[in-house]
Amino acid sequence: MQTLQHPVRIDASTQAIFQPSSSLTKNTCAPTGSFILKFSPAVFLHAYVLLGESPQRFGSDLSLYLATVNSFFAKSPTVQTGFVSLVGITQTDTKKRLSEDLGVALSSLFMAEAFGVTWDTIAQIPQNSKLSKKRPDFECFDTTGNRHLFEAKGTTVLAGVDVALTKAIAQVKKYPESANTKLAIVSFLSTDDRLFPSQTFVVDPPTLPDNIPPTKRVAQLLHGEKILQFAGLPQTGAAYMKALSVKLRAESAGNGQVAPIEKGPGLLMKLNQEIEQSALQVRQIGNTQFVGRSIFDGLGVHIFVGATRRQLDALALLADMATGDTYSRLQGDDFHSFFADGTCLLIERS
Numbered sequence: 138m139q140t141l142q143h144p145v146r147i148d149a150s151t152q153a154i155f156q157p158s159s160s161l162t163k164n165t166c167a168p169t170g171s172f173i174l175k176f177s178p179a180v181f182l183h184a185y186v187l188l189g190e191s192p193q194r195f196g197s198d199l200s201l202y203l204a205t206v207n208s209f210f211a212k213s214p215t216v217q218t219g220f221v222s223l224v225g226i227t228q229t230d231t232k233k234r235l236s237e238d239l240g241v242a243l244s245s246l247f248m249a250e251a252f253g254v255t256w257d258t259i260a261q262i263p264q265n266s267k268l269s270k271k272r273p274d275f276e277c278f279d280t281t282g283n284r285h286l287f288e289a290k291g292t293t294v295l296a297g298v299d300v301a302l303t304k305a306i307a308q309v310k311k312y313p314e315s316a317n318t319k320l321a322i323v324s325f326l327s328t329d330d331r332l333f334p335s336q337t338f339v340v341d342p343p344t345l346p347d348n349i350p351p352t353k354r355v356a357q358l359l360h361g362e363k364i365l366q367f368a369g370l371p372q373t374g375a376a377y378m379k380a381l382s383v384k385l386r387a388e389s390a391g392n393g394q395v396a397p398i399e400k401g402p403g404l405l406m407k408l409n410q411e412i413e414q415s416a417l418q419v420r421q422i423g424n425t426q427f428v429g430r431s432i433f434d435g436l437g438v439h440i441f442v443g444a445t446r447r448q449l450d451a452l453a454l455l456a457d458m459a460t461g462d463t464y465s466r467l468q469g470d471d472f473h474s475f476f477a478d479g480t481c482l483l484i485e486r487s
Contacts, residue, residue, distance in 0.1 A: 141181060143221050143243060144336035145172045151341040154318060155251040174337070176246055177465060179472045181221070183482040184245050186432065186442055187367045188259060188275075189238035222335045223293055223326045232293045232328065240291025240324040241274070243337050247322065248287060253279045257460045257478035260359035262286070273309045273319065278353040283317040290323045295333055298325050306342040314351060354457060355385065360478060361452040367480050368444040369417050369430035373408045377452060380404055384455055405453040418443070420483075422473075427481055441483040448479030 145161070147170050157163060157172065164171040221239065226232050248254045254277040262272050273288040288305040292298060305321035312319070324337040358381055365374035411417075412428055420427045420441060429443015451459055458478065466473045470486040 139178070140175050141178050141221060143174045143176075144334060145174050145247060145339060146170055146336060147172055147339045148341060151251075151318075151320065151339050154341070158250055161247070161250045174243075174247060174250060176250075177472070177474070179474045179482055179484050180465060181242060181246065182440075183442070183474045183476065183480070185238060185242040186482070187256075187363055187476070187480060188241050188245050190241065220335060221326065223328050226328065232326075236291035236293050236324070236326045238291070239326055240322075240337075241289045243291075243324045244287055244289035244322040245275070245277075247337065247339065248277060248285060248320075252283075252285055252318065254285055255280060255460070255478075256463060256476040256480075257360055257458055258353055258356040260356045260363070263359070272312050273305075276316070276351065276356055278356055279317075282353055284315070284351055284353075284356075285318045285320070286312065286314070286316045287318075287320040287322050290321075291326055292323065293326050293328050295325060298323055298338060302338060302340060306340060310342040316351075357458045357460075358385075358455075361458065364444050364448060364478055364480055365452060367442055368428055368449065369415060369442075370408065370411050370449070373404065373411050373453070376404055376407050377455075380455060403453075404455070405450065408449060408453040419446075422481070429481070437487045439483075439485045439487065441481075441485070443481055445479040445481075 144164065144167070147155075149170065152170065160175050162173055162175070164173050221243065223232055223235060223239075226235065245256075245259055248259070249256065258278040259275055260277070261274060262276050273286045275289060276284060276286050278284055286309055288308045290301045290305050292301050301323040302321055305323055309319040309321055318341060321340045321342060322337060325333070325335060327333055327335040361381070362374045362378050365371070365377055415430075417428055417430055418441065420429065420443065426446040427441075427443040428446050428449060429441055431439060431441055433440040447459060451457070460477045461479065462475070463477045464475055466475075472484040474482040
């Protein structure tokens with residue numbers, strides 16, 4: 138499976154605090170501050186479906202997504218490195234929604250490669266009007282426990298990049314919580330590569346001091362909603378967030394007891410019911426059982442996305458997340474992608 142590449146323009150402040158890796162290298166043919174982010178199409182799809190604003194938006198039809206990645210399933214070994222773009226997408230509303238979620242995926246891949254953040258800690262920051270009317274989209278933690286905040290935006294209008302960056306900078310700069318980095322990340326998704334190619338812009342604005350100590354554990358618990366949605370369990374995901382809200386409020390008040398969900402069955406019962414009623418698939422991979430769904434089946438390609446049953450049960454019990462390793466594996470024409478949060482994406486050819 139071919140590697141995709143995406144240009145990233147990084148400001149001097151950010152360059153001073155991250156370490157380029159084999160997947161994020163300097164672009165010697167471009168101005169200072171230009172880098173190339175390389176990633177597998179399968180890993181990109183994994184991040185897109187896992188962290189997009191509305192994972193159920195396209196249901197089982199990912200043809201609109203596939204159209205944004207040149208030669209996504211190209212079999213020819215002579216195909217050149219691909220790019221992420223929105224060439225051929227003409228509907229304004231579709232371009233807007235796609236660019237937003239693609240921007241989130243590109244931003245998250247950048248954070249994983251540039252700062253070593255772990256996928257199990259990437260979580261949307263809850264609204265808290267007592268802190269700030271505006272907030273960044275995401276928080277995450279690296280392997281040493283450092284916290285990072287980033288605002289992810291996507292646009293198909295080149296003139297809109299400056300506007301989006303200005304808004305993103307305001308959101309991260311004015312947010313009062315502390316973090317090692319606060320980044321504004323805007324991705325321009327080209328609709329015509331001949332005019333200006335797709336690329337992402339990363340800015341590290343000055344940050345304000347803070348007074349509220351966030352934790353890695355809370356970020357992992359918030360990320361749990363994304364795991365449930367990714368596996369095809371939106372109802373359990375909604376119930377999970379209600380129960381988690383009660384739990385966190387209780388803990389904040391010094392009471393470790395978790396109140397039951399109002400007017401509904403326990404989370405574990407709801408999880409089992411949704412798995413059965415949604416006819417989700419159960420896959421055994423080695424010694425690990427995964428529960429998930431098929432999101433695309435055509436052209437001789439089958440895609441399965443899911444999460445370990447162990448992780449789903451832990452979320453249903455509001456227990457701390459059990460994390461593992463992130464890795465990818467190519468077996469013949471099949472590609473398997475596994476994230477540390479227990480989610481997987483399998484691409485298999487018939």
